[in-house]
Amino acid sequence: MSPIPLPSRAPLRQYSGADTPFDGFPGPSRFSPEFGAAQFRAAARQTNDDPAPRLLSLHLRLPFDPADPAAPADPGRSRAYVHRLARECAIVAPLFDRDRDVVQLQLDGLGGELPDDLPGELLHAVSRCFFLSRGDTREFLIALPGGARNAPPLAGLVDLGFNRLRLGTPPIAADGESAARFAGRLRAARAAGFRSIAVDLRYACPSIGDDDFESGVHRLLALRPDRIALRGEEASPHAELPAEHGLRHAIATRALLAAGYEALGLDQFVQPQDDLARARRDGPLHHNDLGFAAQAPTDLIGLGVGARSRIGDTCFQNYAELTAWESSIDMGDLPVWRGLQLDLDLRLRSDVVQALLCAGHVELDPLQTQYGIVFADYFREELAALQPLRDADLLRLDARQLQLGPQGRLALQAICAPLGATGRRS
């Protein structure tokens, strides 16, 4: 593969889409409580009946992130939460046929004072209800918060079946001590046997100068994490960004590319030998609420307070309010709060976005026949809005296909925002 010339700073700033957030799902603000538990059951049944039903992704969402207002404060409540999460698994799992293996699993929201054995307890409960894949390319990710002083032992997590780790990263201009501690944790994670280690690179740091920022980036890159995600503000990764954040975003992007990382899109960068890079080249690559996975398309089951699911052509969200979620589970009910049946327009947009994110192109003929549309007419406004990106060869349109240009993955945020279901995470 011939080296792609690094993009100059100006187009990166203009077309990174860092200030036009794209949310892969239809925003939950469109969900309705009229479309709830009964429809969830029906969607599970319907997908069970496919000739080869999609395999499963599980999102185990804990609310212990200190930034989250719903977070319980102490180990006692966290154990109670995990017990209920286990109970939720037992309620949800029987709705899905037994031969639908779990090939992707993400456990996040761990934070604060957490008993060491909690991930183990949870995973054992999950594995009693679902069949968990043991394949090498499975995406079993645990997200550990940054700076946790008593994080669960890493080797134990690998034994439980986690093969991917997302490590909370200290701020880019952190003092020497926290930087060193972070480097130590990363080394320990490698030694423990995680297949991929992912870190966040926060570029919204107005308090430090450009030079300090750049050296902080290089310090992080020297640790060679397998996957790096660019993030803006801590609390809301896709908030509106002032102009100088756009510059920082471009500096970080340039440094990542120069260091040999490949852009997947949506601010996700990976080493060329990582499973995701290989999947981008040879398939299968899938994108869902949890990000990219080296898998064929799956159905996503969200477990925990506020967790989101995508089953077939339907989306759901669990109760976002802790006591509502708790009472549902205590009564043995599905804690589904609201949902949405994707209509033709949303299905079409979802297909277009998924094809661009994963394959990097959309074949127009089959799409036009399936949906009964003429692509250039249906997306006339969106294509007009994307004209500057087409002029910069980030996106190409001809009679046969809509295709990303050689550097198009860097602009996926900006490309998908008008084409896809737009809306912020609420």
Place this chain on the structure above:
Amino acid sequence: MSRPFLSPFPAKPVPITDDGDEFTFCSSCAFAGACQAEGYDKSALQELHCLVEHVGPYHAGTPLFREGDPFNAIAAVRSGTVKTFRIDASGREQVLGFFLLGEVIGLDAIHNGRFPCNAVALDTVSLCRFSFPMMATLATRMPGLQAQLFRLLSQDINKAAAMAGDFSADERMAAFVLSIARRFACRGFSPTRFVLSMSRTDIGNYLRLAAETVSRVVRRFQDDGLLRVDRREFEILDLPRLQRLAQPVLRD
């Protein structure tokens, strides 16, 4: 990687039309050929009190006729998929066949004057119903037409027993996928890309395989590069190899 597929709804080159009236057949009518071969144009049919009319759309799950119902009409599928089945003495369903667009249901009822099985819409189904008040005397009132109509019988009927016969799961699944593809192809749709409305339970029932076996075989075909499946969308990637696999069953 997600790629959208061709769906069996009319586009080109053989659209299902709606351009007939009481004097002329629709340009894509399934019955026109048979009737005209016997010298009946549409107004002649009218004189014989034979009614050809579009009915539906019926939503998925609607029963279209039931076993034992008095028989007075055959119907061509204009869109969607129809499943025929019987219920055995212990209440278990046995799938008899699937009818795709352009295919005619009810033909096996002509002899006895009663439907020998049940028919249900698997998705949104529109039909063209060819009804004759005294269907049992069709043979005498319209000599030759019955024979013509039997030519509309689905190619699948002969294969039904074969599919359930002494063949491996792989051979049966390959034969099933291929026969569906051919039926869509002869209606003018893609010979390699189509959407299936049948559940894996129904497919398994029809082929005398467990539903999980259907999926295991399909996933293996996918791993081996024979076809690609996502949800209900099929794309045959290696037609020659699929044909070789299905050969013992389809014998062609």
